[in-house]
Amino acid sequence: MDLGLRGKQAIVCASSKGLGRGCATALAEAGVSLVLNGRDETVLRATAQDIRARFDVEVQEVAGDVSDRAIQDALLAACPEPDILVNNNGGPPRRDFRELDREAILKGVTQNLVTPFELIQRVVDGMAERGFGRIVNITSLSVYVPIEGLDLSSAARAGLTSFLAGIARGVAERNVTINNLLPGKLDTDRIRSAFKAGAGTEEENKARIAADIPAKRLGTPEEFGQICAFLCSVQAGYMTGQNIRVDGGLYPSAF
Template identity: 65%
Template sequence: MDLGLSGRKAIVCASSRGLGRGCAEALAEAGCDLVINGLDRLRLDKTASEIRSRYGVTVTPVVANVSTQEGQEALLAACPQPDILINNNGGPPRRDYRELDREAMIDGVIQNMVSPIEMIQKVADGMAERGFGRIVNITSITVRMPLEGLDLSSGARAGLTAFLAGVCRTYAGRNVTINNLLPGKMDTDRLRGGIERAAGLSGRSADDIGRAQQAEIPAGRFGTAEEFGQICAFYCSQHAAYVTGQNILIDGGLYPAAF
């Protein structure tokens, strides 16, 4: 399927690995020129080189923390008029809510709510003026199905979702869409780290815990960054112009509800 994205310009935040990289790869395959982002220069440069070589598109790596104004300005300096924005950022580490002090809570809200809103503030009006824009926020299944220890991440991402529910509709008539992708248990470093942590606390092996978690998923497996990226690319495409303000679960059926 031709997604109608050839020659479009995309900023993909936190994209040197994991789900962000999956999105970057899929957009590159569709013909987008990319600005990718991360904190580790060596990993980011390697990712940029591999995507550039594989797909023949322009890939500009920007080492920056998207949670800071300086980081956001660096991304927009590299791509002043993006057609696509993929908001992604690491979440706060798993922690009992009693352990969260004010500073930790503020940092979590900045990471997973304030920063994506700030990026949207900076790009959405320009997209509307040019008559095309696709904004995808990578949030989490925990927006709908909270998990113990991820309360701060869940709350911040839920706040982002509610904040943008009205904002997205002000842009719908100008071919700018804002949607959220809610990953479940995806085969990423974050998931593997959680499994290792659980193994250390329980005395069980990481393989045993991983198999048990997969057994809870109706699809019987963890998701991949590649398939996640392809779904992201579709919601950035010309074919998804009539979809906005939606929360799309990518979870193998883990969330047990009809609505």
């Protein structure tokens, strides 16, 4: 399917690896020019080089923490008029809620609520003026299903979801959509650390985790990215304010 995105420009946050890279790759395949971001400059450069080599699109790199206002400024300097914004950021580490102090709480909320909202504030009016905009926020299945030890991450992402629900509907008539992708158990560095932490081998622990998923496997960043690219497409213009679970059927709900 031609997504109608050739020649568009996208900022993809935290895109040097994992789900962000999956989204960036799928957008590049659709002909979108990219501004990539990641904390590790070496990993970011390698990702950019790989995408340039595979697809005939421009790829710029902005290394650093996307929660840093200077890095946000650099992203917008590299792409002043983005057609697409993919918000993504690392979440707080697993921690018992009793161990959270105010500094840790504020950092988690900044990472997973304030940062994406700040970027949306800076790009949404320009998108509306130009008559096209696609904003996709990578949140988490934990918005629906509490995960022990990730309470701060869940709270911040749920807060972002509620924050944007009305905003999405306020810009829909200008062909600007805001949707959220909620990954379940996908094969990323974060879940691979669980393979290593278990009592068995990495393969045994991976199989144990996959056994709880109706699809009986982990999702991949590549297929996650293709869903993101569709949400950014011209065909998805009538779809906004939605939470799309990408979890292999893990969340047991008919609605």
